[in-house]
Amino acid sequence: MSDARLAEVAARLVRVDGVVGVVLGGSRARGTHSADSDTDLGLYYRPPLDVAGLGVLARELAGPGARVTAPGEWGPWVDGGAWLTVDGAALDWIYRDLGRVERTWDDAERGRYTFHVQAGHPLGVADFAYAGELALGVVLADPGGELAALQARTRQYPPALGDALVAGLWEADFLVGVARKAVPRGDAAYVAGCLFRLVGVCTHALHGAARRWLINEKGAVSSAAGLPGAPPRFREEVDGLFAVVDGDPLRLSAAVDAAQDLVLATADACAMMTR
Structure with a gap:
């Protein structure tokens, strides 16, 4: 979709009751999108949100089969929205309760955060991701200036x-x-789960030390590896952990040893980055 078409859609969205503003997010906002990338629009709202009005607009843009959700229908943190095809392109509407965004930003400023259970997010949704999404996004419509x-x-x-x-x-x-x-039992699934969360914690620590937003597990390892001051071969070391996870206790033990080395390297890198 062209920038002009996105601006037109955003202008129509903010005329729906409850919608405060619209933000372009995802790879399109970062300039890393490809021809087949979805376009993500964050719909920042204050309750009550006129879901019926959004449905009318969705059907006008995407056809009679288009459907929007009620807030919270996709889960507690991926709030809801719509998956649409507009002008032959994938366009996702993603709800964001602006009051909650403001509260999580206040928590982030105070150094408080939590990873919240949410389908599709095996590490969990970091609540500060709401603030990070806005920081990294492009405001398309904001009549009251609140988002800016x-x-x-x-x-x-x-x-x-x-x-x-x-x-x-x-x-x-x-x-x-x-x-x-869990190594002596050959419990590869449990070890793999521990290693996944361990890697997630490390990627967030590195971004925190670098004062860079990290808002999703997808691509987190590559993003961390690219930070100035990240441990050398961070991505390769992470890949190596999971390559040897099977039911053999010797291989599991080697993976855990390598994970311990990764944590130590991450801690050293964070210390250097925050000096």
Whole structure:
């Protein structure tokens, strides 16, 4: 979809009751999209949201089969929205309750965060991702100026959040210990789960140390590996962990040993980055 068409859609969306503004997100906002990439529009709203009005607009744009969800229908943190095809292109509407975005930003400024259970997010949704999405997005429509004002604040990464994410490396170290207890049983599934979460904690710690937003598990390892000051061969080391996870206790033990080395390397890198 052209930029002009997106601007037109955004202008129509903010005329729906409850919609405060519209933000372009995802790869399109970052300039890393390809011809077959979906286009993500964040619909920032304050309740009550006129879902029926959104449905009317969706059907006008995408045809009679288009459907929008009620808030919360996709889960507690991926709030809801619509998967549409407009002008032959995939266009996703994703709800964001602006009050919740503001609250999670306040928490991030104070160094408070939680990973929340959400289908499709095996590590969990980091609540500060709401602020990061806005910081990294492109505001397309914002009649009242609320999004622009909040975006200006979120583009300054909160040092307290970065410090908290680095301090959160204690969990990665803890996961090494509990994974090691499963090695004699050859419990590859449990070890793999521990290693996945361990890697996620490390990627967030590195981004926190670098004062860079990380808002999704997808691509997190590559993103962390590309940070200035990241451990050498971070991505290769992570890939190596999962290459040897099977039911053989010797190979599982080697994977856990390598994970411990990765945590130590991450801690050293974070210390250097925050000096």
